Amino acid sequence: MTIPIPAPHGAFLQARRASFGDPMAHAIPSHITLLPPTEVRGSDLAAIVEHLRDVARTESPFPIRLRGSGTFRPVSPVVFVALAEGIGGCERVQAKVLSGPLSRPLPFPYHPHVTIAHHLPDDVMDQAFKELAGYSADFEAWGFSLYEHGPDGVWRPEYDFVFGADDSGVTGPGRQPVV
Template sequence: MPADTFVGMPAGQAGGGVRMIGVAIPVPEPYGTLLQRTRASYGDPLATAIPTHITLMPPTEVAAGELEAIEDHLLGVAHSERPFRIRLRGSGTFRPVSPVVFVALAQGIGGCERVQAKVASGPLARPLPFPYHPHITIAHHLPDDVMDRAYKDMSGYRAEFEAWGFSLYEHGLDGVWRPQCDFLFGNGKRHSTFNG
């Protein structure tokens, strides 16, 4: 089972013409910020470096010259899809296999799986180190008592939103994951901030 799939590598390790990217469905406001603050409240040092998300492609090293083809590929994926509902309900964990507590999806799993399979094709086709399981990490690699508390605290959590598309993220030299392009389901339009 996956650990936090947007951890990446130590800042500055991907250098030269190599970029560290990931693809995910962002969790919209107010839920995104609230869940990020909740994660920070458990003392998770990654909370401020990783925007709240549902991973579609874990951290992946690519050559800078591949980014245009990757963006074109993701544009095609987005164009082939339509928005779908995601309902979050309760907590889950990958322990003891992986030290993660997460908010679980009660609706939208099939949509995430379908989009993930399309994303992980073409220029992004590569074997995954774990079976795909859409979730939102709330605690990662923390002491057992903290993980237990997070699991209990989030057991009654509920939220619902529409997945409008997904974003392409880059792992910065400061260790922070930032969205670089948004891909909208249906029309596929994107906004890109990649700067070469």
């Protein structure tokens, strides 16, 4: 479950991730994670989709401001673009998503961010940190997406959940409506 980074910012950050040699750059669209990869049974999907629709229905769009870079090293080999605004909105939505049928403990405290380098040599991680230290982008979080991990290793959005959507269904840009 993620908040997608919209164009042109998402494509730019994905290209930067690829430029650092991150092998996952083309398999994972740029995003802010709400729930890390979670395996679910197909029979549970309908309840999960209904839960996510309920979460989205109670929320409103909120601004996201990306500013500069950060890292989780030495705890985790990740360099990321930081959020300067929208942290509280992400935390609120994440807490709601991580309830009901998706309730589970997480291995780390939640820290919204956009990964730009992961499991790369230290000098490359340092380069990514430096090159994106001055990065900035502003956009509105319109909702969130449920992704599926394909057999080819690529994560693709399957459903979009639009904040504040009514009972007529949840739709998103070019995805399956959730009705």
